[in-house]
Amino acid sequence: MDFVALNIPVANGAQAEILVAELAEFPFESFESGSDVLKAYIPQERLADCKTEVDALLARYGVSGRYISIEAQNWNALWEQNFPASDIEGRLRIRAPFHEPAPEGEPEIIVMPKMSFGTGQHATTWLMARGVLDLGLAGRRGLDMGSGTGxxxxxxxxxxxxxxxxxxxxEWADANCRENIAANGVEACVEPMLGDVARIAGRTYGFIFANINRNILLRDMHAYAAALLPGGDLLMSGFLEADVPAVVEAAQAEGLAFVASASRDGWMMVHVRK
Incomplete structure (x- = not known):
């Protein structure tokens, strides 16, 4: 699969974060932010369906982008160059197979991201991973909605x-998730499911993770609440600080009580409970 990198000049990190949030509504599968440029990666075959809308979005923000084709065989090398291991407060290390193992005594998981979102390096994944560590999940059943790498x-x-x-x-994320759960020896308790929120109809969970984006969270909040057991926890991320009131209001409208929120690099995580 060939990809296209959309290179966008940005004035600062704040502008880059806003553009990432906006572009996440399109089929971009990864983002890389530097000091003065944001790179957004999208499968070449999916660009034609949204290029006009993407260009209009960039124009609204007064910026323009340059599209550069990337051959598929170069993608893994790009990841190895730009994907660092992620440390969750010394409590967990998220790394790729080509990184050094975690220090002795520090738990770790191994993730080969390929084209899927979820390496631990992005603020939203970091926030969610820390939230998971704090949740107390022993013996519980749950849902990871928009699971990416798994x-x-x-x-x-x-x-x-x-x-x-x-x-x-x-489909690529589903395949990558299967590879990663096998690499970490958790096939017996993690079940990849290809599809959207309709896949969870009739199922119930003690916890739900949804690291997606604001619009999808608002759209699917009713389904999450319906699937959550009484006392169950819903952790959500993929949105900025300005979006927190709308997310919390939507959750409360479904009978979910606000528990806590956390921030990292302008991105937010919200924890609610049924």
């Missing part, structure tokens, strides 16, 4: 969850 499902399994449904709409 990283949060794997963390939950390592924390004692007895079963996690890992749902993602993207």
């Amino acid at each position: 990283v949060l499902s794997i963390v939950a399994a390592k924390c004692g969850a007895v079963h996690v449904d890992a749902v993602d709409i993207d």
Whole structure:
């Protein structure tokens, strides 16, 4: 699969974060932010369907982008160059197979991201992973909605969850999730499921993770609440600080009580409970 890198000059990190949030509504599968440029990666075959809308979005922000084709065989080398290991406060290390192992005594999980989102380096994944570590999942069953690499499902399994449904709409993410759960030896308790929120109809969970984006969270909040057992926890991320009131209001409208929020690099995580 060939990819296209959209290179966008940015004035600062804040502008880059806003553009990432906006572009996440399109089929971009990864983002890389430097000091003065944001790179957004999208499968070449999917660019034609949204290029006009993307260009209009950039124009609204007064910026323009340059599209550069990337051959598929160069993608893994790009990841190895730009994907660092992620440390969650010394409590967990998320790394790729080509990184050095965690220091002795520090738990770790191994993730080969390929084209899927969820390496631990992005602020939203970091926030969610820390939230999972703090949740107390031993013996509980849950859902990882928009699972990407499966990283949060794997963390939950390592924390004692007895079963996690890992749902993602993207076929590549589903395949990558299967590889990663096998690499971490948690096939027995993590079940990848290809599809959207309709896949969870009739299922119930003690916890739900949804690291997606604001619009999808608002759209699917009713389904999350319906699937959550009384006393169950919903952790959400993929949105900025300005979006927190709308997310919390939507959750409360479904009978979910606000528990806590956390921030990192302008991105937010919200924890609610049924």
